[in-house]
Amino acid sequence: MPDIPHSAEETYQHEQTVYFPEELVDNWSSFSFLGLYYCYKISMRGCFNSTTAPTDLILAVKCDMGSEFLCNSFNLGGIEVAMEYVRIIHLNKEQVIFARRFQTTILSLLINNDHSKVSHALKYFHQLQLSPGVVYLLLPSVSGKVDWCSIKFSTSPIYEATDKDMRHCHSCKDADLLQTEDGPFCRCMLQNSIVYTPHNRMFYAVTGFLDLNANSLLHRNYGSDVRYKTHFKTRHGLNLTYEDQPLLAASNLFKVRNFLHKCHYKKEKEPSGRNAVELPPELCRVVMTPVSANTLCIFSFVPSIMYRIQYLLLSEKLKIQLGPSMQQFSMTALKTLEALTTNECQEEFSLESLETLGDSFLKYVTTQHLFSKYKLHREGVLTSMRDSLVSNAALCQLACNKNLVGYIRNEVFSPKSWIIPGLGYDTRGNSKIFCLSTNNMYVLKKISIKNDRIADTVEALIGAYLSAVGEQAAFHFIKSLGMDIEFHTKMPDERKITTKYEEFINVRSLETMLGYVFHDHSLLMEALTHRSYQTSGTTACYERLEFLGDAVLNHIFTLHFYNQYYPKCTPALLTNLRKASVNNCCYAHAAVKAGLHRHLLHSSSELKHVINDLENLGRSFSGPSHGWEPGIGLHEDLADLIESIAGAIYLDSKHDKEVVWRAMKRLLEPLATAENVEPDPVTEVKELCEHIGFRKPSYSRTREDGVTTVVAKVLAAGTVYSGTGTGRKKDVAKMFAAKALLQELKAAALDSPDDLFSCLHI
Numbered sequence: 001m002p003d004i005p006h007s008a009e010e011t012y013q014h015e016q017t018v019y020f021p022e023e024l025v026d027n028w029s030s031f032s033f034l035g036l037y038y039c040y041k042i043s044m045r046g047c048f049n050s051t052t053a054p055t056d057l058i059l060a061v062k063c064d065m066g067s068e069f070l071c072n073s074f075n076l077g078g079i080e081v082a083m084e085y086v087r088i089i090h091l092n093k094e095q096v097i098f099a100r101r102f103q104t105t106i107l108s109l110l111i112n113n114d115h116s117k118v119s120h121a122l123k124y125f126h127q128l129q130l131s132p133g134v135v136y137l138l139l140p141s142v143s144g145k146v147d148w149c150s151i152k153f154s155t156s157p158i159y160e161a162t163d164k165d166m167r168h169c170h171s172c173k174d175a176d177l178l179q180t181e182d183g184p185f186c187r188c189m190l191q192n193s194i195v196y197t198p199h200n201r202m203f204y205a206v207t208g209f210l211d212l213n214a215n216s217l218l219h220r221n222y223g224s225d226v227r228y229k230t231h232f233k234t235r236h237g238l239n240l241t242y243e244d245q246p247l248l249a250a251s252n253l254f255k256v257r258n259f260l261h262k263c264h265y266k267k268e269k270e271p272s273g274r275n276a277v278e279l280p281p282e283l284c285r286v287v288m289t290p291v292s293a294n295t296l297c298i299f300s301f302v303p304s305i306m307y308r309i310q311y312l313l314l315s316e317k318l319k320i321q322l323g324p325s326m327q328q329f330s331m332t333a334l335k336t337l338e339a340l341t342t343n344e345c346q347e348e349f350s351l352e353s354l355e356t357l358g359d360s361f362l363k364y365v366t367t368q369h370l371f372s373k374y375k376l377h378r379e380g381v382l383t384s385m386r387d388s389l390v391s392n393a394a395l396c397q398l399a400c401n402k403n404l405v406g407y408i409r410n411e412v413f414s415p416k417s418w419i420i421p422g423l424g425y426d427t428r429g430n431s432k433i434f435c436l437s438t439n440n441m442y443v444l445k446k447i448s449i450k451n452d453r454i455a456d457t458v459e460a461l462i463g464a465y466l467s468a469v470g471e472q473a474a475f476h477f478i479k480s481l482g483m484d485i486e487f488h489t490k491m492p493d494e495r496k497i498t499t500k501y502e503e504f505i506n507v508r509s510l511e512t513m514l515g516y517v518f519h520d521h522s523l524l525m526e527a528l529t530h531r532s533y534q535t536s537g538t539t540a541c542y543e544r545l546e547f548l549g550d551a552v553l554n555h556i557f558t559l560h561f562y563n564q565y566y567p568k569c570t571p572a573l574l575t576n577l578r579k580a581s582v583n584n585c586c587y588a589h590a591a592v593k594a595g596l597h598r599h600l601l602h603s604s605s606e607l608k609h610v611i612n613d614l615e616n617l618g619r620s621f622s623g624p625s626h627g628w629e630p631g632i633g634l635h636e637d638l639a640d641l642i643e644s645i646a647g648a649i650y651l652d653s654k655h656d657k658e659v660v661w662r663a664m665k666r667l668l669e670p671l672a673t674a675e676n677v678e679p680d681p682v683t684e685v686k687e688l689c690e691h692i693g694f695r696k697p698s699y700s701r702t703r704e705d706g707v708t709t710v711v712a713k714v715l716a717a718g719t720v721y722s723g724t725g726t727g728r729k730k731d732v733a734k735m736f737a738a739k740a741l742l743q744e745l746k747a748a749a750l751d752s753p754d755d756l757f758s759c760l761h762i
Helices: 067-071 093-112 115-124 148-154 228-236 293-321 333-340 352-373 379-389 392-401 451-468 471-480 507-514 521-527 543-565 571-581 584-594 605-616 636-652 657-668 681-692 730-751
Strands: 012-020 035-045 057-061 074-076 079-091 137-142 177-180 183-186 194-197 202-209 248-252 276-279 285-288 442-450 698-704 707-716 719-727
Touching: 012 293, 012 451, 035 293, 057 079, 057 293, 067 079, 067 293, 074 293, 079 093, 079 293, 093 137, 093 148, 093 285, 093 293, 137 148, 137 293, 202 276, 202 293, 293 333, 333 352, 333 451, 352 379, 352 451, 352 471, 352 543, 352 571, 379 543, 392 451, 442 451, 451 471, 451 543, 507 521, 507 657, 521 543, 521 636, 543 571, 543 636, 543 657, 584 636, 584 657, 605 636, 636 657, 681 707, 681 730, 698 730, 707 730, 719 730
Parallel strands: none
Antiparallel strands: 012 442, 035 057, 035 079, 057 137, 074 079, 177 183, 194 202, 194 285, 202 248, 248 276, 698 707, 707 719
């Protein structure tokens, strides 16, 4: 029969708002844009692919960003971006208009590289819209001061200029002028200018003048050399009139990229987008002058920088929104941002590792709460209650109730969709940003987002508070969401064991094995008592302790691996380490290796048969327990012993997780490490198929005479590959089937190294 798990249809939260920080919102009305501006210097340090290093930039905003804002230095593809408060300045109307025109023009040029869009930006820059929009100024600086000279002259309306004074500097006057498409310009104005060439609809940055003219030879990579005037005639149908004018040395503009994308963190050399060209002045229209290459360089980073700043400000806002109880805990905005960034953003960091950590803590505290509150409930009931409390649907609903969804980042940043400050209005002057009446947050747009992504973010925020501040902060965050649970420091447990424990268990042997001396030996006896076992005065079995110990072990293992490998612990590594260490196969192997099965109190004929086989068949249980293979096929009740003993030690030690860790590590060592951990074959086959682009593997199973047979199949490049596994349990058979399929795929890769299997590492 088919054994393909049924996955519920993905559920979404539709019409979810995406927030925008109020610190960057105002309006350009004459009553608002004048006056005082808080100035922050943005500097970049590091290794740049270009030979041109960016100049510093001044961010001028209408409000104080606060002291914590200055702590938020961050990384862009190996380049460190730092922020420093400079001072408060007063700007008049003329300065604001010049500054706004400057940033609108240069950013439109770099982002759009389209003549019509740049013309549109220049046409509407002077409109002072009354509705709130993205309002801040980005100003080039020289020696820590705003470079007003460049801002003023480079933003003169050259497109519409008719005055000759607009086309030369005061020192040149009519001397040494070069003819452009718009008329004569002096060399000083052409040096460091941005020009537009209508014949190929391109923008270029002019860096100087060449000792070449229209009659000079153009050396081509293909064909014979030709004169420049011949080249432009045959290639573009243009006749050069001013043959004696020197050609301009120019290059393409810096390309605006998503520098937040993780590809920029790799040490691969990016293809250059700054190819050198030679331009006849008469074919050029001057758009901006002067604009240094250093200024162009820093503005090519601006969309990525401001997008990161935008979400750092929102991360600070989130801490305020969570209420006074959370404001007592100090956590950096960068850590909060990590918890809000999904893997879909394709950035250097994502929430996945924090989600794994937060998931383990949430399971731990809810388990503790339920264990303490419902003292008579059995393990199965408690598990169902916990699953309901921490389900994706429940966490999603809590996040929606607290208006947290608008902070989540769930898509790759696109510089072309980034709102240039000063633009972002429709043809009627209406802003793309609006304010919500429900919580006074500014909204950029609305999206649909999966429920499980929202739940992942909740768990990641728990993990962020746990890793950065501690357990109390993480628990207060859970409470701030509205989850009605308690985190107990003491959990009295009314056990009903009245039998003399020394008559049933070898306390000294067990305590030596564990390296721990129990204060309450009845806890140890309960941890070893199977549900089938009842004797006079004994009604408790280990199931409740198993329920508690499972969550404790899961959490302390996750915390151990996170702390051991942070910050280099990738989500995949953390997941593999935890899965290899927290599973029934691993626990069962460790229990048998330590001899715990000999101490199990039970009245089960099945277990008696299992234990007899362990003693008589001579199977070796030496070596590491981590992973799936060492303990595969062992009875799961043997694994329960590890969890129940962990729960017993946790209670006996007054919830000291470090004590539990020391005792259980003795049983489970050697532990999994980054060097020896491997994913289980089911996971490995699934990830392999996703990576290559194959369909997901299918599993079908049959059962006969108590043995399950599973066949794993995958269709790859028109060929069906399969693997078969058998075992008494379907999960065991499935593991062996996946392993066989994986070996089949790797064998195919050896036979056909150049086809779709070439990405397999063997």
